Amino acid sequence: MTTMKDRRVMAFSTIRNRLTRARAALRDTLAEQQRERDEADARLAEQQRVLAHAAEEVDRRTARIDRLLDGRGPVRIDELLDWEKLLADAHARRARELDTLERLRDGVAAIEQAIGTTRTAILRHDVRIDLCSVRLDRLGRLAEARADDLQDEESEETFVARRGAASAAHTPRRCAAEGTR
Template identity: 90%
Template sequence: MKDRRAMAFSTIRNRLTRARAALRDTLAEQQRERDEADARLAEQQRVLTHAAQEVDRRAARIDRLLDGHGPVRIDELLDWEKLLADAHARRARELDTLQQLRDGVAAINHAIGTTRTAILRHDVRIDLCSARLDRLNRLAEACADDLQDEESEETFVARRSATPAAHTPRRGATEGTR
């Protein structure tokens, strides 16, 4: 029968191994989420670039209206100014969305780091339990070997004491030589 300590360490190691497997599944899911978030971030950067180009295009149109090469209608200028303000507002919204996505990616990266740390801790604990189990098993084997040696020795002594005549000199043989 196994030592209770060895059984306990074996149980702990098995639980840690299962927990590590669950953590690895969690890590894979987090990495998938990060990949999706990175894709959303790249798309948002594209949208922001488009919004910034729209701001530049509208600002350039207003500059052309005011360059002095022709008459300017106030209604047209005001319409373009409103379009420029709308473009600035859209760019600001897209920039806010981009920052939120960056924050989300950073949070996912932090969670991934935490999960990796937990996996490493489990790996160390599993290694420690395995080392302890190895020591306990070697100790149990040594005890079993010692017990077997002791039993063999006792059997040998019992057999020897059961046949004392075969191993002791005869009394008469030693008396006759005197």
């Protein structure tokens, strides 16, 4: 029975140690993911500035075309066409920057999802480690109780054996004393 307990204690200790190592690795992974998220957030903020600049450029060119067409002065068709081309280019650039921004947002969202998954795994490991610790404590208390019971039993057997020996030692004397009368 003691061998079985020792094996169970060893097994739970091994499991707890493995879970603790795995949790440490998960925490390292979480730290790396958080660093990646911070870098992705910085890239996202920079891309938002670039997009804002592209949007301002579209607004400036639109305003320039509006001023050309406001009727206050003559309009040269080649100048208007040049500004329309520049406006089309600005719209295309803003669309590209917006696509880049969306890809970066998707990247940040994917990192956030990975962080959530890692945090969940860490929590699961924490619970499993706690369960192993509780089980080890329970096995330890059972082993102590059994050891105490065994010690009590041995003490009782020793007491009974000594009492029996003492009784046996007194009994022959009584018989010897009775025999001399």
